[in-house]
Amino acid sequence: MEKNLKQPVALTGDRPTGPLHLGHYVGSLENRVRLQETHKQYIMIADVQALTDNYEHPEKVRENVLQVTYDYLAVGIDPTKSTIFIQSMIPEIAELTIFYLNLVTVNRLRRNPTVKAEIQQKGYEENVTAGFLCYPVSQAADITFIKAQIVPVGEDQLPMIEQTNEIVRAFNRIYNTNVLVEATALVPPIARLPGTDGQAKMGKSLGNALYLSDPSDVVAKKVMGMYTDPLHLKVTDPGRIEGNTVFAYLDAFDPRRDEVAELKEQYQRGGLGDVVLKKRLIDVLEAFLTPIRQRRAEYEKNKDYVVGVLKEGVDVTRAIARETMAQVKQAMKLDYF
Amino acid sequence: MEKNLKQPVALTGDRPTGPLHLGHYVGSLENRVRLQETHKQYIMIADVQALTDNYEHPEKVRENVLQVTYDYLAVGIDPTKSTIFIQSMIPEIAELTIFYLNLVTVNRLRRNPTVKAEIQQKGYEENVTAGFLCYPVSQAADITFIKAQIVPVGEDQLPMIEQTNEIVRAFNRIYNTNVLVEATALVPPIARLPGTDGQAKMGKSLGNALYLSDPSDVVAKKVMGMYTDPLHLKVTDPGRIEGNTVFAYLDAFDPRRDEVAELKEQYQRGGLGDVVLKKRLIDVLEAFLTPIRQRRAEYEKNKDYVVGVLKEGVDVTRAIARETMAQVKQAMKLDYF
Numbered sequence: 001m002e003k004n005l006k007q008p009v010a011l012t013g014d015r016p017t018g019p020l021h022l023g024h025y026v027g028s029l030e031n032r033v034r035l036q037e038t039h040k041q042y043i044m045i046a047d048v049q050a051l052t053d054n055y056e057h058p059e060k061v062r063e064n065v066l067q068v069t070y071d072y073l074a075v076g077i078d079p080t081k082s083t084i085f086i087q088s089m090i091p092e093i094a095e096l097t098i099f100y101l102n103l104v105t106v107n108r109l110r111r112n113p114t115v116k117a118e119i120q121q122k123g124y125e126e127n128v129t130a131g132f133l134c135y136p137v138s139q140a141a142d143i144t145f146i147k148a149q150i151v152p153v154g155e156d157q158l159p160m161i162e163q164t165n166e167i168v169r170a171f172n173r174i175y176n177t178n179v180l181v182e183a184t185a186l187v188p189p190i191a192r193l194p195g196t197d198g199q200a201k202m203g204k205s206l207g208n209a210l211y212l213s214d215p216s217d218v219v220a221k222k223v224m225g226m227y228t229d230p231l232h233l234k235v236t237d238p239g240r241i242e243g244n245t246v247f248a249y250l251d252a253f254d255p256r257r258d259e260v261a262e263l264k265e266q267y268q269r270g271g272l273g274d275v276v277l278k279k280r281l282i283d284v285l286e287a288f289l290t291p292i293r294q295r296r297a298e299y300e301k302n303k304d305y306v307v308g309v310l311k312e313g314v315d316v317t318r319a320i321a322r323e324t325m326a327q328v329k330q331a332m333k334l335d336y337f
Numbered sequence: 338m339e340k341n342l343k344q345p346v347a348l349t350g351d352r353p354t355g356p357l358h359l360g361h362y363v364g365s366l367e368n369r370v371r372l373q374e375t376h377k378q379y380i381m382i383a384d385v386q387a388l389t390d391n392y393e394h395p396e397k398v399r400e401n402v403l404q405v406t407y408d409y410l411a412v413g414i415d416p417t418k419s420t421i422f423i424q425s426m427i428p429e430i431a432e433l434t435i436f437y438l439n440l441v442t443v444n445r446l447r448r449n450p451t452v453k454a455e456i457q458q459k460g461y462e463e464n465v466t467a468g469f470l471c472y473p474v475s476q477a478a479d480i481t482f483i484k485a486q487i488v489p490v491g492e493d494q495l496p497m498i499e500q501t502n503e504i505v506r507a508f509n510r511i512y513n514t515n516v517l518v519e520a521t522a523l524v525p526p527i528a529r530l531p532g533t534d535g536q537a538k539m540g541k542s543l544g545n546a547l548y549l550s551d552p553s554d555v556v557a558k559k560v561m562g563m564y565t566d567p568l569h570l571k572v573t574d575p576g577r578i579e580g581n582t583v584f585a586y587l588d589a590f591d592p593r594r595d596e597v598a599e600l601k602e603q604y605q606r607g608g609l610g611d612v613v614l615k616k617r618l619i620d621v622l623e624a625f626l627t628p629i630r631q632r633r634a635e636y637e638k639n640k641d642y643v644v645g646v647l648k649e650g651v652d653v654t655r656a657i658a659r660e661t662m663a664q665v666k667q668a669m670k671l672d673y674f
Contacts, residue, residue: 048436051439051669052439055511058669058670062670062671062673065673086673088671089673091431091432094432094434095428095431097431098431098434099385099392101468101471102388102467102468105463105464105467106470127444128442129440130438131435131438131440134438134471138435310674332395336426337647
């Protein structure tokens with residue numbers, strides 16, 4: 001405990017809009033399992049943020065709060081080392097968001113590259129809701145209420161950290177305080193895992209995701225349908241490694257690096273069929289996923305324990321949130337009695 | 338108490354950005370003193386809303402929370418009949434605001450006539466903050482968390498009630514519930530009291546306000562400097578009633594209606610000087626303000642009692658806020674455990 005107090009605070013999290021997939025593992029979960037050894041790590045299940053583009057489907061958000069928690073525990077997030085909490089159960093985040101909205105202009109939010117890209121991608125354009133436009137401000141509240149120093153994010157989320165730090169500086173300057181702490185983005189060095197169809201991004205809505213909770217037959221089916229090299233028609237043809245999804249997955253999950261290197265050479269020369277490679281990947285993924293599935297099954301049988309983890313996480317987080325809020329209100333002179 | 342439960346709920350309030358003035362009394366406070374006899378009245382000291390355009394001056398907001406409370410009690414708001422509370426002490430308002438932001442488009446907020454006029458008036462234009470643009474959503478949270486059925490407002494605030502009811506209908510439809518209640522605007526029949534300079538609106542920033550807490554010498558000085566009829570140069574000249582501030586104040590505060598009617602006739606004929614009229618108005622206002630000043634002085638001596646009124650108001654209001662929030666979260670399926 002004494003040791004933990006000196007560890008830097010890290011915040012990570014996920015929108016609970018679907019079960020977590022291998023892309024989450026490679027891009028984030030794996031890193032969190034490491035991070036919890038050296039950081040005081042908080043993991044937020046961002047249900048309020050999920051509602052900004054799912055407000056008409058709250059049942060989807062609700063269902064996935066528990067599913068995501070199962071995924072966390074199954075991959076090795078240790079609740080004695082990491083604190084998992086549900087965003088909507090920390091009202092101080094909403095309070096901070098309201099105060100921060102005064103420190104950001106509408107035009108600044110409209111210029112946020114991440115939000116701009118998402119508005120275009122989702123086709124919101126003229127119908128963008130205030131909640132969606134303001135979600136970077138809500139994120140600033142997520143990051144600052146816990147005084148996170150380290151925020152692991154993908155490259156595309158860097159503008160969010162920048163927006164957060166702008167708010168931190170404005171708040172500390174205007175209210176003549178040092179209550180809020182600037183955050184540093186930690187961009188993982190590992191490349192993004194492509195979808196099973198070869199697309200750069202894996203996602204539920206794209207239908208190209210391989211889930212941590214997929215059973216063996218589903219994994220096999222998805223791997224057998226994976227995108228490889230469309231010009232590699234005969235076994236004897238030379239094949240391409242670049243953009244070949246199967247090799248991207250082997251690079252991420254096959255621990256026998258030497259053998260993978262040899263297979264790559266053989267594939268490029270010609271004489272190595274996709275089916276052989278895919279069967280190897282199935283074995284590799286089965287070896288990786290089997291213990292995860294087993295742990296998940298155990299936790300699913302002990303739902304009360306998992307709910308207890310969330311309850312305790314909320315309690316621990318709430319105590320810190322109350323403390324930050326008291327400091328913020330003191331700085332803003334709103335500490336009446 | 339039993340009677341109170343059947344009374345319709347009314348919400349009123351003020352931004353604590355300055356002491357309350359005679360314009361507040363005529364346009365609102367007088368009505369609240371009546372309303373508390375027939376309604377379950379909640380009076381919100383809107384410090385969070387005050388910060389949307391005073392976020393750089395929190396000390397001004399803080400100081401006026403207590404000043405406004407003194408004004409309330411001095412004019413006859415009875416804490417056993419009305420519940421006075423501080424907005425920032427009800428975090429559920431912030432939580433609701435965040436949920437409601439998903440139900441309103443940015444363009445809808447930009448079209449809000451009140452916000453549009455205020456943005457122009459304050460010269461915000463391109464630099465409008467997200468907090469200012471979104472304050473109608475925050476107001477919807479103020480009105481709905483307490484399930485207000487009646488909201489006394491000036492004509493210019495009608496678009497706010499409309500926006501609130503749009504949110505209520507959207508929420509109840511999307512989340513298939515009847516938790517939220519539509520509000521009815523109650524526009525007082527009394528005309529707005531002009532500023533001492535004859536401008537239509539009385540306001541601190543306009544420098545034309547006569548405060549409930551002004552001492553006798555200040556009242557006398559402000560009345561003697563009041564705008565009358567600039568063409569009424571000699572006592573014998575005929576004078577104009579329309580736009581004559583002194584008559585507007587006599588209409589609002591002089592209980593001897595017959596005499597005021599006679600004075601109007603005499604003024605229009607010619608032969609009645611401004612000084613005579615103004616001296617009458619000073620007497621009328623002194624008669625009105627003296628008991629208010631006395632009560633205020635009593636409350637100022639008993640600051641602990643006044644703070645106690647606010648504390649109890651917050652407690653009572655918070656209990657209702659928690660209940661509404663539990664219902665809202667249940668409807669949104671965010672009631673995890």
